Amino acid sequence: MIKLFIFDLDGVITSTSIEHFSAWKEIIKDRFNIYINDSIEEKTKGVSRMQSLNRILESYDLEYIISDNEKVRLATLKNELYKSMISNFDETNIYPGVIKLFEYLKKKNILIALGSASKNGPSIIDGLGIRNYFDYIVDPTDLMSKPHPDIFNKAMNHFNLSPSECVGIEDAISGVTSIKSAKMYAIGIGNQEQLNHADIVFKSIAEIDNKFLENLIEGDHE
Ligand code: BG6
Numbered sequence: 001m002i003k004l005f006i007f008d009l010d011g012v013i014t015s016t017s018i019e020h021f022s023a024w025k026e027i028i029k030d031r032f033n034i035y036i037n038d039s040i041e042e043k044t045k046g047v048s049r050m051q052s053l054n055r056i057l058e059s060y061d062l063e064y065i066i067s068d069n070e071k072v073r074l075a076t077l078k079n080e081l082y083k084s085m086i087s088n089f090d091e092t093n094i095y096p097g098v099i100k101l102f103e104y105l106k107k108k109n110i111l112i113a114l115g116s117a118s119k120n121g122p123s124i125i126d127g128l129g130i131r132n133y134f135d136y137i138v139d140p141t142d143l144m145s146k147p148h149p150d151i152f153n154k155a156m157n158h159f160n161l162s163p164s165e166c167v168g169i170e171d172a173i174s175g176v177t178s179i180k181s182a183k184m185y186a187i188g189i190g191n192q193e194q195l196n197h198a199d200i201v202f203k204s205i206a207e208i209d210n211k212f213l214e215n216l217i218e219g220d221h222e
């Protein structure tokens with residue numbers, strides 16, 4: 001019996017994964033005059049701000065040519081730019097089907113948690129006007145980034161549940177790995193081929209139907 005759904009934020013509930021990467025592109029172009037390739041985006045998902053920067057720098061052999069202070073400066077600039085890009089986000093930026101799914105889960109008395117690596121998570125949730133749906137928001141500070149299971153385990157342990165009582169929803173390869181490492185049922189959102197390690201993949205949250213949810217919630221996924 002499922003008791004808890006743990007949602008990733010960026011790219012699942014709203015489009016902020018796009019703004020995260022756009023902000024990095026601009027910061028790296030301004031600093032190094034390099035146009036970072038779209039193929040690097042996946043590597044920056046689910047990991048902390050500084051890890052995202054390090055992965056971008058590594059991809060261009062730039063990680064040793066700048067100081068740690070300079071990395072902090074770039075990460076801070078990126079976050080300022082990112083926040084300005086999403087400053088007008090409101091309920092119109094919630095992906096289709098998300099509210100319907102939240103309402104369904106609430107009706108079934110299923111707990112809802114946010115399991116995002118983003119420190120901006122709580123303020124984004126407030127901006128979207130959906131804070132009231134969440135029973136718990138994981139603070140990613142001091143937790144290992146995805147694909148490590150820490151973030152999903154933190155939500156599960158908060159409610160004293162076991163993995164078979166939890167479902168994770170993710171759009172990133174590392175995020176799905178994180179859910180599976182926590183031994184939970186993984187719903188992938190996006191591309192079937194990319195997320196084939198998920199238990200099931202939907203193109204978007206809007207495609208998740210009630211029949212599927214009913215079977216999932218009542219079923220045994222040990
Ligand atoms: C994750 C994103 O959700 O949050 C990553 O997928 C991002 O790309 C990470 O680096 C940290 O976000 P923030 O908002 O704390 O910089």
Ligand code: MG
Pocket residue numbers: 008009010011012017045046170171172175
């Ligand atoms: Mg995501």
